[in-house]
Amino acid sequence: MLLNEVAESVGVCMPKLLIVDDESDIREFARKFFLKRKIDVFVASGGRQALEIISSEKPDLILLDVRMEEMNGIEVLRELHKNGNACAKVIMVSGVEDEETIKEANALGVIGYIHKPFILEELEKLVFNQLNR
């Protein structure tokens, strides 16, 4: 928040990134990682919270975990689609998924898919390419 205020005061708008993952270690690591790279980071521990943040903060990009206990990634995508929020840019993050899930995610308009374990620099590139566009 503080970083954001500083940025706004000097007239720079930092891009907003939302990280959705039900594992707190992953959220915390990703938050710190992107914060250091001058990105305004929001985190959500589940689908419902993610939808709330999406409608209030309108993040430029969302990193969305597929497998989550309460409301998984695909369900979040469906909900976004239903509410006409389909233009939110989403990168899916997942372990080994079946073809079906990938197909549905593509049909619901995700812009990228990254598999765990991933190469850190590839995630970085994917995120920065989207945010600088």
Added chain:
Amino acid sequence: MSPPKIDYKRELESASKGMILIHDPRLLIKLIVRSLVQKVRIQHAGMILYDPDKDSYVLSISRGTIGERIPEDLIRFNKTNPLIKLFIQKEYKYIFENRNAIVAEDINKLLWKESVISNGNGTKQLLHSVSAQLPKLNAVACVPAYYQHMLLAILLIGEKQDGSRFGQEELDFFSALASDVAMAIRNAQLFEYLKREAERNRNLFIQTTIALGSAIEAKDTYTHGHTERVTKYALAIGRQMEASQAYTFPYKFFENLYIAGLLHDIGKIGVPETILSKQDKLTPEEYEIMKSHTTRGAEILSSLSGFEEVINGVKYHHERYDGRGYPEGLKGEDVPMIAAIIAVADTFDAMTTDRPYRKGMSKDKAILEIKDCINKQFNRKPVDALIDLFHRDEL
């Protein structure tokens, strides 16, 4: 209050002991990493492990304070990653071999080392990349772990809680720990490999046995599917005897029964087809030759070690409980149980399947006839099991 001084030698000994006691290397590494964090008082320690299936490296274990530790199995490195490159390419070895580690605060000094400069821009570039990589991994030092020049793991060391630098004694300790870890990983990989090989050999052996079994069927056309059914019945009878506690089977009995079932008529390979497929009554001479398939089968298998029980099944499956069978006229409990079971299964199948010269009888009629032969042709125990299976409609 200064932290208590660590006896590195003792710590190392206890880690080595752990290596012997714990066969799961991941568990061992977790313990080592955790005790590193606690005893050396560092904010974060982690381990990047080689994944032979994907030929890449994964940050698999990480311990430390929240925000410092890195989620496990989230980050992968391929061989072009600067850190991996530094540790696997021989030409860079001189950069870290003095200290057994690459330490973040050394990198600036290294960049001005004559040997690095004379090595050209590539090395400089690599060191810059390594320097940029370390903070992403919350590490200030990295220690490679090799087994026979193969990089199996990298130990990541975070900052000390008191902010002090690492002395060479500490780096040497980390390096020794890392090679213990490499050894543990290598042992576990070898063990896994041997297990897989053994499994593969077993499968190959079973396939060969099945192929051999079907070779008999190709010759003896009367008995199409006979081998397979006898094996199935024999295993069911054995399992039933075990379940009703009628008999205590020795180790690996069912594996042997399976193989013996598949091979029980293997000796028919040595019996002329004219005899095997003759529809009329066999002459006494022909009958003797036919009977010899039991001993011929035993002979075929005699050169295989560990096959004693299987051979018992093959050789004696025409023995009778009253001693009037062949080839040796064994009596009562002297007939090995494996053979007594196959005898019942063999007869039951022969009675219930069609032959060119007669139709097979119904299962209940066959059961009645077999029951009449208890203590004459058959041992009571497998027959009782057969009857139980029949009543439960499992035949």
